[in-house]
Amino acid sequence: PRAGSEAEDEAIQRIEYTVRPGDNFWEVARRRVRLAVGAEPSEEQVRDYWLELVAINESRLVEPGNPDLLLPGQTLRLPA
Numbered sequence: 001p002r003a004g005s006e007a008e009d010e011a012i013q014r015i016e017y018t019v020r021p022g023d024n025f026w027e028v029a030r031r032r033v034r035l036a037v038g039a040e041p042s043e044e045q046v047r048d049y050w051l052e053l054v055a056i057n058e059s060r061l062v063e064p065g066n067p068d069l070l071l072p073g074q075t076l077r078l079p080a
Contacts, residue, residue, distance in 0.1 A: 015077065015078055016075050016076065016077055016078060017075070017076045017078050018073060018074070018075055018076075019070045019071060019072055019073065019074040019075070019076060020072055021072045023070055023072075024068070024070060025050055025053055025054055025057075025067050025068075025070065026046065026050055028053065028076065028078075029046050029049045029050040029053050030046045032049060032053075032078060033045050033046055033049050049079065052079045053076070053078065053079060054067045056077050056079055057076050057077055060074065060075070060076065060077070062074065
């Protein structure tokens with residue numbers, strides 16, 4: 001797994017996140033949970049957050065029903 005840079009860590013702590021090239025919902029969820037728990041999260045922890053992340057951003061999807069398509073510059077809401 002790729003370690004986040006300090007700038008990525010700061011960005012992922014906000015309530016909204018701007019998608020960067022190469023981002024996907026799973027990686028955003030993994031980084032957010034890692035910061036919350038202070039260690040590399042389990043797959044189950046990431047999955048639970050990922051499900052919530054996708055659900056609250058459903059209306060922001062570029063292509064309805066396709067959470068695999070994120071575009072750089074797109075803004076996502078981040079669950080607490």
